[in-house]
Each structure stands twice: as structure tokens, then as C-alpha cells.
Amino acid sequence: MCHRSNVLTEALEILERYHGSINPEEFIAYYAVMREMHPFGVLVSIILTQNTSDKNALNALMNLIKSLGPRLTPQDFLKISDSELEELIKPSGMYRVKVRAIRELLKLVTKDPDILTKEDPEKLRKLLLSVKGVGPKTADVFLLMVRGYPTFPIDTHIRRILYRLGIVDKSEDYESMRSKVMELIPKDKYLRAHLLLITHGRKICMARKPRCNECPIKHLCQKVGIR
Ligand code: SF4
Numbered sequence: 001m002c003h004r005s006n007v008l009t010e011a012l013e014i015l016e017r018y019h020g021s022i023n024p025e026e027f028i029a030y031y032a033v034m035r036e037m038h039p040f041g042v043l044v045s046i047i048l049t050q051n052t053s054d055k056n057a058l059n060a061l062m063n064l065i066k067s068l069g070p071r072l073t074p075q076d077f078l079k080i081s082d083s084e085l086e087e088l089i090k091p092s093g094m095y096r097v098k099v100r101a102i103r104e105l106l107k108l109v110t111k112d113p114d115i116l117t118k119e120d121p122e123k124l125r126k127l128l129l130s131v132k133g134v135g136p137k138t139a140d141v142f143l144l145m146v147r148g149y150p151t152f153p154i155d156t157h158i159r160r161i162l163y164r165l166g167i168v169d170k171s172e173d174y175e176s177m178r179s180k181v182m183e184l185i186p187k188d189k190y191l192r193a194h195l196l197l198i199t200h201g202r203k204i205c206m207a208r209k210p211r212c213n214e215c216p217i218k219h220l221c222q223k224v225g226i227r
Pocket residue numbers: 161164165204205206210211212213215216217218221222223224225226
């Protein structure tokens with residue numbers, strides 16, 4: 001545990017210096033929070049990123065903003081039909097599944113308008129996970145970015161880097177990885193660590209042909225040169 005902790009802590013310190021400032025536009029949820037979008041709009045933004053690139057999700061989000069306004073409140077979504085919503089979010093892919101999830105979430109916030117902002121975070125996490133089409137990463141990104149709740153969302157880039165650094169196993173499940181990382185780094189670093197690892201996964205440690213020669217954490221990595 002001590003060794004792993006050192007590896008992740010050291011990697012994050014190096015990545016902080018290497019990647020420098022983070023552009024919010026490269027992170028949909030972060031971007032939505034910075035634009036002071038309604039919490040429901042932020043949640044929809046996170047759903048748009050599921051199983052697609054942030055670029056496609058951003059195109060879908062821009063369609064929504066153009067059509068419904070900048071805040072994306074629950075009321076905005078009540079004004080349009082499923083087929084209109086499908087058309088707007090089509091660029092993000094899997095749009096039928098996403099529309100279904102958005103409609104389910106809309107039912108929750110219509111019943112209790114404060115649920116996203118006031119519900120106990122652990123209860124809210126369970127509630128969000130009970131909605132078909134909402135996975136743990138979506139729930140955790142929302143809780144971390146909107147509620148400031150100390151949880152660590154694991155996405156595909158983070159999973160890959162943690163594996164290559166020898167911090168998690170290939171077959172490890174989401175909850176196990178999440179709790180492992182949460183034990184290894186201080187709570188106030190969760191958001192920054194999340195953004196830095198994703199940035200590294202997009203720019204250097206890609207799934208195929210990672211740029212190991214340029215990687216500033218290669219001395220910590222167990223898979224240098226992987227293809
Ligand atoms: S050395 Fe290569 S595989 Fe290891 S973290 Fe860096 S880019 Fe990824």
C-alpha cells in the first residue's frame with residue numbers, strides 16, 4: 001500500500017507540473033459547472049459524455065444550449081418532446097438510452113426539486129445508480145463536481161493509467177478501484193487528480209500507442225512501451 005501510495009502521489013505531482021492549467025472546455029461537466037448551469041443541466045451534460053468523446057458530447061450540449069437556453073433547467077427539458085430531445089443530443093450517440101435516463105431523472109427532480117442539491121450524498125448516489133442508464137462514473141462526477149462530495153470517479157483513461165502504474169489489476173471492479181484511489185490521495189485533491197489523470201490519458205497515455213518516450217512518469221510505470 002505504501003509503495004502504491006508513493007507512486008500515485010509522485011505521479012500526480014509530476015503531472016501537475018507537466019500538464020499545467022486545465023482547459024475547462026475539455027471537460028464537459030467541469031465546463032457546465034463553470035458556466036453556472038443548473039445542477040440538472042450538469043447531470044445531463046455528464047450523461048452526454050457516456051460512451052463517446054467529449055467533443056461529441058460538447059456538440060450535443062451546444063445543441064441543447066442553443067435550443068433550451070444556457071442554464072438547462074428541468075423546466076427547459078419539460079418543454080420538448082422525446083423526439084426533439086433525441087434530435088438535439090444525437091451527436092453524443094446512444095441517444096435513445098440517454099433520453100430515457102434524462103426522462104427518469106426528470107421524474108425524480110419534478111417530485112422533489114431539491115433532490116440533487118440537498119439529498120444526503122450517499123443516498124443520492126444510490127438513487128442515481130437506480131436509474132437505468134446512470135452508472136457509477138456519472139453519479140460520482142456529479143457528486144464531486146456539483147456537491148463537492150469526496151468521491152473519485154473512475155473513467156476509462158483513469159482505469160488504464162492506474163493499471164499501467166500497477167495500482168489496480170486489469171479485472172478490478174469500479175468500486176474497488178474507487179475506494180483504493182480514495183485511500184491513496186487526500187480528499188481535497190480528488191478533483192484535481194481526476195482532471196490530471198484524464199488529461200494524461202488523452203494526451204500521452206492513450207489506449208493504443210501511448211507516447212511513452214515523452215511520458216514524464218515513465219520511471220513509475222510498469223508497462224513502458226506497451227502497444
Ligand atoms: S510510460 Fe507509457 S504506458 Fe506508462 S504511463 Fe507513461 S505513457 Fe502510459
